[in-house]
Amino acid sequence: MLADDMACNARNKYPAQVFNNENHRLNLYGDNVEVDYRGYEVTVENFLRVLTGRHETAVPRSKRLLSDEGSHILLYMTGHGGDEFLKFQDSEELQSHDLADAVKQMKEKGRFKELLIMVDTCQAATLFSQLHSPGVLAIGSSLKGENSYSHHLDSDVGVSVVDRFTFYTLAFFERLNMYDNASLSSLFSSYNPSLLLSTAYYRTDLYPRQMEQVPVTNFFGSVMETIHTDHPYRYSKRKGSSKGKIEMSLDQAVQDEKRRILSNLGDQNIDSDTKCPMGSMIHMWNSILDEIEKFEDRDTLVYYGLVMMLPLLAVSSWLSS
Amino acid sequence: MAEISESSNSSKISSPKAEQEEDDFDSNTMRRTKPGLKRLALAFSVLFSFLLGFPLLWKSIEIYRAPLSFKDVDLLFERIKSNPLQFPCNFRAIFVGFDSKTSEELSRLGYSISNRMTGLASKTPQCGTCSGNFSVSVMIDSNSGCVESRHTPNACSHQCGEIRSVDFGANDDTVDDKLESALGDCSGKSYTVVVVNGDTGYKAVIGKYRHAWIVGRFSEEEAVLKISEIFVEVFMKGGNEEGAIHGEFMPVGADGRIVLSYNLLNANPQDWIYDWDFDRIDEDMLSPVVEALRNVANISVESQVLYHTPKSSYSHWDDERGAHIFSVGDLPFFVNSNEWHLDTSIAAGGRSKILHFVVYIPSAKECPLLLQLPDGEISKTNGFISPMWGGVIVWNPPKCLREPESGHPAKHKISSHDLQMINEVFMGQLRQLFGLTSDSLFLGRLGKAIQLTSDKGFTEWELDVLSRQHACFNLHSCATTLGSLSRLVQSLPRMIIMDEIGKQVDFSLEAAKQAENDASLGIFDSSADSSRQARSLAEDAFFHPSIMSVSYYSFEHCFAVYSPFFLPVSLHVILAALKEWKRYKQEKTKYLTWKAKVDTAAS
Secondary structure, three states, X not given: OEOOOHHHOOOOOOOOOOEXXXXXXXXXXXXXXXXXXXXXXXXXXXXXXXHHOOOOOOOOHHHOOOOOOOOEEEEEEEOOEEOOEEEEXXXXXXXXXXXXXXXXXHHHOOOOOEEEEEEEOOOHHHOOOOOOOOOEEEEXXXXXXXXXXXXXXXXXXXXXXXXXXXXHXXXXXXXXXXXXXXXXXXXXXXXXXXXXXXXXXXXXXXXXXXXXXXXXXXXXXXXXXXXXXXXXXXXXXXXXXXXOOOOOXXXXXXHHHHHHXXXXXXXOOOOOOOOOOOHHXXXXXXXXHHHHHHOOOHHHHHHHHHHHHHHHHHHHXXXXX | OHHHHHHHHHHXXXXXXXXXXXXXXXXXXXXXXXXXXXXXXXXXXXXXXXXXXXXXHHHHOOOOEOOOOHHHHHXXXXXXXXXXOXXXXXXXXXXXXXXXXXXXXXXXXXXHHHHHHHHHHOOOOOOOOEOOOXXXXXXXXXXXEEEEOOOOOOOOOOOOOOOOOOOOOOOHXXXXXXXXXXXXXXXXXXXXXXEEEOOOOEEEEEOOOOEEEEEEOOOHHHHHHHHHHHHHHHHHOOOOOOOOOOOOOOOOOOOOEEEEEEEEEEOOOOOOEEEOOHHHHHHHHHHHHHHHOOOOOEEEEEEEEEXXXXXXXXXXXXXXXXXXXXXXXXXXXXXXXXXXXXXXOOOOOOOOEEEEEEEEEOOHHHOOEEEEOOOOOEOOOOEEEEOOOEEEEEOOOHHHOOOOOOOOOOEEXXXXXXXXXXXXXXXXXXXXXXXXXXXXXXXXXXXEEEEOOOOOOOOHHHHHHHHHHHHHHHHHHHHHHHHHHHHHHHHOOOOOEOHHHHHHHHHHHXXXXXXXXXXXXXXXXXHHHHHHHHHHHHHHHHOXXXXXXXXXXXXXXHHHHHHHHHHHHHHHHHHHHHHHHHHHHHHHHHHHHHHHHHHHHHO
């Protein structure tokens, strides 16, 4: 999710390129980068929808988080923030309790096994202070009351290219190669407070394993668990097997809709609770409400009501004359 | 006004008596006329119209919440949690070629078999296994007729002597089919092991349907042990557990579907371009499998051919084998998610599960590419799976011949023989992903057994195992999802709940009840089907896009929005009404005092 897609910004002197250093050696926006939400689509609501999985039916798979009970998720958030919030688009805030609630729902629904949250904003550690779900690791670039700073200014491009926390994280990974078995504790301890100009704080109380035993490839590098296939499954064709044809139905959406547009079972009467002491009164009131509900067009009811006020007004003004 | 003029008039023509009256008349405490009701009526009519309008306003800002049956959801949750779904299973053991025994002896034999089975099965009570009270019946089919053990609750009949007439020395597949026809209608209802008294050795075969047979010479005890092992390890638990995925069960997608996505990857099309006849794979292999698995999942198949898809791990050249070798340690890095655009299915819904099956054709620089196992051997299949994701096979073009420089690289098609081999490995991988072994050998503690392979990819007893596991998992998932939904809905009292969600919850509960009923009757496949529907409806309800807590305002917010409109005005109206009422009362007492004075003066 990029609220400001800098690589595609019209004022970027190097179009489609984002560097982490003023020496311009490493282009972070390579050929394979896929941005799913950019610009105005980056809102708190969309972010929470991605996390909890509550999308409209038409949202394509590339815009969904397709995780299951065994997934490890990396959530990296950076920008402006403060005490218990993260700023979105200069107009909205993501509050720490909203994030904690979304993570709790994710865990209940089994949408992740392990989650690593990295936050690079001012007072970053406050953003994950309300988390309670197991299996979550979080690291923030600064404590409450501290600011996080950018690393250096690239006078050629005209902006500060990278924040300090992100710069040192990237430097750590650039030093590794694919087969190194670096652990998360080495990553977390690589942050030097005097270089960061803030204290990188991490919380491991919700995570069951020890940091030293968790490799960084647990979250970084899209590494998969694999099992070798020992044997092929040899079978003999039966005589006279029918050649079935599988029709690929392109209207999957129609099938989905069939489940959603459920047939109307008829009006369901709300059973009034007759055990209530004022039973008859409430029954009458409920029947009045039912009558009102049977009006197909609520707007006409409102109009009738407004129109009826006029005679009332007329009567009262005649009385006062 | 009129009163004052009247009184002034009367004061002019007044008699001394009237003057006296006038002196007594104090306009602060008395009045001559009855106070009118017009002012009071006016004030109260406005107040009344406000009061009338208030319920209408309340109804118009009411949040619509469809009634959800929380009680039923809680009941379902408790039921599923306390006793996980267990299915009644029936087992039969048939002895052929032994001396005749009495019915009591057979009952004793059946009793010892079921004891042994309870001992074996009780170690791991998994979800979806056969329930504790399974029934075992024993039968003997000898020259002097058939004897059955007593107490066979679900008796099915087959012709006596039919099983004896089967020639167990023939080809395994033939024996299997003959047994299937001999067992008649018993084959659909129970699991059978036929014990044949033979002379030589020991051979055990597990058929494609729901029976197995063992041929050999053994004593009664040995027979009991072998029979109970086959019943428990094979028919109840699904065979080998090594080679399959430990502990991780692969559920179907949340909407009850799986999309099998087949991809042919040309790593470097400058070297060679390969195509495949996917329709053949579809017809030969996939349509029977899709049909066989229709109760477990709604499967659809897609395929694509991709170009310029290098892998991200490395390989090294091995002179001895004359090939590029990559090892098991490279496998986690093999799939290059950056450049392999596999998940591009438009037809797959957002909640379907996609399994990717990839044929990777290496470039000329890395051809032939072989997988070396930890023990140093080269893999026979050259393929691996990643649980819940799919499988990869590396296929090397024949002889790795690169066309001489001729401009455009030539297009080739994978030969049908190679395609058949690829088919077989894919089938093995699909079985592995579902938790079954890709091997055709069952390694039990008491010896090996040959597992016959089915052209549907799964034998009937394996489909039973899958149906049971998925039914149990789906019901459990449905119950927890509905429980989470009800907790969520109750914690947000101002969230709109649409009718659709209410209906989905109701249908889901109905399907879950249906699945539980079917399970208790032992109908595995329709139980799996109903449970799949129950789960997908529950997931639809839970993941309905309108349930976002961030969009709904608290009651305080609502109050803060509406109160500036109504509070000040209503305050004034009420005050005015009260003032009018007080004034009316005052005027009334004034009138009454004057009236009293007049009366006393008159009397």
